[in-house]
Amino acid sequence: MLLTKEYNRQRAVEYARRWALDRNPLFVDFTGQGGNCTNFVSQCVYAGSCVMNFTRDFGWYYISSDDRAPAWTGVEFFYDFMTGAVQFRDKQNDEGPFGSEVSEREVEIGDVIQLADMTGDFYHTLIISEITANDILVCAHSDDSLDRPLSTYNYSSLRFIHIEGVGIDAGDDSCFDNLIEGESIF
Secondary structure (H helix, E strand, O other): OOEEEOOOHHHHHHHHHHHOOOOOOOOOOOOOOOOOHHHHHHHHHHHHHOOOEOOOOOOEOEEEOOEEOHHHHOHHHHHHHHHOOOOOOOOOOOOEEEEEEEOHHHOOOOOEEEEEOOOOOEEEEEEEEEEOOOOEEEEEOOOOEEEEEHHHOOOOEEEEEEEEEEEEOOOOOOHHHHHHOOOOOO
């Protein structure tokens, strides 16, 4: 039976801050191979959910550099998985985190931002680590950032993904302690 649990925003941000300027040895670093930004944000969201979706091609999971879903590392694929825009995905009835595109006023820490260029192509994924009265602070990889103001980025447009919850199949979230220490993915 599938249940929905709360996304742990504090754990997602704690993980983001711990690994923003470093690399967790449990994951391959894709910097220089197309970028590591969505891989890093997926790790953060995983730290806040401790649930992957192992649906081949359409899921959201990481086992190794050679065995991962496109949504784990691809900007557009990540968006499609999280928002349910991908074919065969019922975001509120499948395992894994799920969310929706929202306005800036609706975001919280642990939510995700994606930046687009002048052609409208989304190219960079960031995780929100803090919201201040004047700016949103983010953590990111590729151009490593720890609590960097969003206002310092150069982009043409952006979208916000609010993580609404996590579909879970009666499992637990015991992965966090091993994950944050860089000991084990599961």
